Amino acid sequence: MKLGKEFLGIIPARYASTRFPGKPLALLGGKPMIQRVYEQVSLVMENNAVATDDQRIADAVRAFGGVAVMTSANHRSGTDRCSEAYANLGSQADVVINIQGDEPFIDPSQIRTLAACFDNADTDIATLARKFDKSRGFEALFDANLVKVTFDNAGRALYFSRSIIPYVRGVKYTEWLDTAEFHTHVGIYAYRAGVLDEIARLPQSSLELAESLEQLRWLQNGYNIRIAVTDCPTIGIDTPDDLAEAEKYLNNLKS
Numbered sequence: 001m002k003l004g005k006e007f008l009g010i011i012p013a014r015y016a017s018t019r020f021p022g023k024p025l026a027l028l029g030g031k032p033m034i035q036r037v038y039e040q041v042s043l044v045m046e047n048n049a050v051a052t053d054d055q056r057i058a059d060a061v062r063a064f065g066g067v068a069v070m071t072s073a074n075h076r077s078g079t080d081r082c083s084e085a086y087a088n089l090g091s092q093a094d095v096v097i098n099i100q101g102d103e104p105f106i107d108p109s110q111i112r113t114l115a116a117c118f119d120n121a122d123t124d125i126a127t128l129a130r131k132f133d134k135s136r137g138f139e140a141l142f143d144a145n146l147v148k149v150t151f152d153n154a155g156r157a158l159y160f161s162r163s164i165i166p167y168v169r170g171v172k173y174t175e176w177l178d179t180a181e182f183h184t185h186v187g188i189y190a191y192r193a194g195v196l197d198e199i200a201r202l203p204q205s206s207l208e209l210a211e212s213l214e215q216l217r218w219l220q221n222g223y224n225i226r227i228a229v230t231d232c233p234t235i236g237i238d239t240p241d242d243l244a245e246a247e248k249y250l251n252n253l254k255s
Helices: 033-042 055-063 078-089 108-119 138-142 173-178 193-201 206-211 215-220 240-254
Strands: 007-013 048-052 068-070 095-098 125-131 148-151 157-161 183-192 225-229
Touching (some): 033 048, 033 055, 048 078, 068 078, 095 193, 108 183, 108 225, 157 215, 183 193
Parallel strands (some): 007 048
Antiparallel strands (some): 125 183, 148 157, 148 183
């Protein structure tokens, strides 16, 4: 069963990318990557749109029957682009789900899990976390590109960081993985529509500027970010090499 009209899925997609220009239009299994993402999201959501600043992407989306909305090229983040797209679409949806345009294998269960967070009236924003697999080792956990998150017993985010949190006092770092539990952030968000409009207007905060993490702006301004834990793997595509690996993964799914 698909999510109803009260939910709107928006897929931000930019043509310009330092590591992979034109990424949304790169072919994966003979289809543009943005089409793969759109079709995957459509398995669980009936109300979707691609938000882009590039006519080539908009044309490609409309060519496969999708909905595209043009947005400014000056947005700082996908969240800001989602806010403009929501307004430009004239949507009346209560909740906006922001799906990354480079996640062609996103699991529908992850979207449903995010949507369920809004059964709680206190939820302003929702996102996902995954328990860190300690078999990956401490060096993987130490990677600053892997964002860590802590949350309270009710699932409300306490902090996101590029540093390792929590710090395990009195234990040698090589033993941390056997001493404490760590969670890493999965970059998919959902927002109540009114909250999305508010956070898009906020100036960058000191914590956000320090760690280069927009979600810290929201926490610093008092918004309730609910964390849902998923065990589904994600395969993001940031480079042409990642695309080659995704092609292999897709071929294995078909075989």
